[in-house]
Structure formats: structure tokens, C-alpha cells
Amino acid sequence: MPAAAATPEARLRQQVAAEFAVLARELARAREGADVAVHRARKTIQRIRAKLRLLRGCQPAFARGADLPLRRLRRRLGRLRDAAVRVDLVRDVLRGELPADERERLEAALRHVRRELQRTWAATPARFWDRLQGECARLAERATRWPTEGLDGASIDTVLERARRRLRRALRDTVGHLQPGLRHELRRRLRRYAALRRAAAEVLKRRDPLAARLAETARSLGAEGDLWLTCTALRRAADAGDTRALRAGLERRRRTLCLNHDGALIALQRGTLRRRHGLLASEIAG
Secondary structure (H helix, E strand, O other): OOOOOOOHHHHHHHHHHHHHHHHHHHHHHHHOOOHHHHHHHHHHHHHHHHHHHHHHHOOHHHHHHHHHHHHHHHHHOHHHHHHHHHHHHHHHHHOOOOOHHHHHHHHHHHHHHHHHHHHHHHOOOHHHHHHHHHHHHHHHHHHOOOOOOOOOHHHHHHHHHHHHHHHHHHHHHHOOOOOHHHHHHHHHHHHHHHHHHHHHHHHHOOOOHHHHHHHHHHHHHHHHHHHHHHHHHHHHOHHHOOOHHHHHHHHHHHHHHHHHHHHHHHHHHHOHHHOOOOOOOOOOOO
């Protein structure tokens, strides 16, 4: 096991190299047809991107440019992940208490989304995985040459402060609104800020309880998105028959969840995120 790195620059390089090794393993497993490995690969790319964003305080132009191939790599796995998620969501609804006619329609919808998942995997040739694994290897090699000069606590706090302000604006613009797109974008920003703070804590060797609180808030918002995606899956499953009543019930549940979550989001905007939470602050540093 390599010795612990002594500086933020060295720690970032060491941690990113370890994440790319994880990504290579998950892509190899995904290539064999493991749905869960696709999910883990996408999560690993998220962690690498969070580490890269830390460089925006000292190497902004490089960090923005280097993020593009990572974002493309993650998106290429999106079709496989989305198809698997639809199966999981419809299956979850089926576990509840349902009238016989609705259960029959849901079972038909489950068969439909399973066929979609199978078709998606069947339409993913070996050359797709060749390209992904080759790109992963190239990006891992380039990461060893990331320019990390100037990376320190102050530059990282600058990045965190910008992200905090963006998240507060997103909260202000979303609370009270029910549109799925807006809610999804807010959850994305929450997850990104939580991942950024976690990455910063790892690089600076600090404690950051706020990161876990933000991640938990983002997870709770995920239930809203799950209901919306379930409705979408049912709408696409033509052989499931008329699912309008079922979808209307799911939509009512989604709207209720949104309203319930808004209280916590207002407290986050007006309380926790109202002031700066830099990792150099004594109440966070461990």
C-alpha cells in the first residue's frame, strides 16, 4: 500500500490514481454484463470529477477543459444505467399493495422495461467497451500530469464558496416549484456540492460533517425523481394498457413529497448555507 502523501497536491494525485484503478475494474465487470458495475463506474467518475473541480481555484482553464472527456465518458454509460433504473423502479412499485388490475398492468410494464434493458445491452457491441476502456486508460495517464501547482486550503475554499453560492441560488429558484426538471437540477447541484466537499476533505485531510448532511438531503430528493421516472416508464410501456390512474396516483405522491421536502430545503438555504463553510474553519477541521 503506498505511503500517505504529505501535501494536498500529492494527495490529490494519489487519490485520483486510485479512483482510476477502481474505474478500470468496474468497466471490466460492466463489460461482462453487470448492471451494478455500470452504476459503480458512473459513481467513480463523479468522484474523479469532484477532485478535478478542486483545481478550479488554482488552474481554472485546465480544470474546465479536462472535465469534458470525463463528462462524456460518464454519459456514454447513461443508456445502460437508465434502462436498469427503470426496471428497478417498476419492480419497487410492484412490492407494494395494489389492486389486481393495477398489479397486472405493472407486471406488463415490468416485462416491457426488462425487454428494453435486454435490447440496450444487446445493442452495446464489444467495440463500445473497447473505446471506453481505452479512453479510461488514456485519462488515467493524463491525470498523472494534471497541473496541481497552487492547490492549497485557500484555493479549495474559493472553489467551495463559489459552489455554495450557486447552490443557494438553485434553492431559491426551486423551492415552491414542482417541475421535475427543476427538482432534478437542484438534486444534481446538491450532490455535486456534497461530492466537492467530500473531495476537499480527503485532499486536505479534514473532517466535514456538512458533506454527509448534504448527501443525505440529496438522497431524500431522489424519491421525488424515482416517482417521476416510474411514471415515465409506465407511459412508455404501451403493452401495459391504460396506466393513467396509476400514474396520477404516483404523481400525487411525488407532489406531496416535494412539498414535504421544501421545509428542509428552506432551512438549508436560510440557515446552513447562509454563511461560508470553508474547510479551514475551526469548527469543521478535525
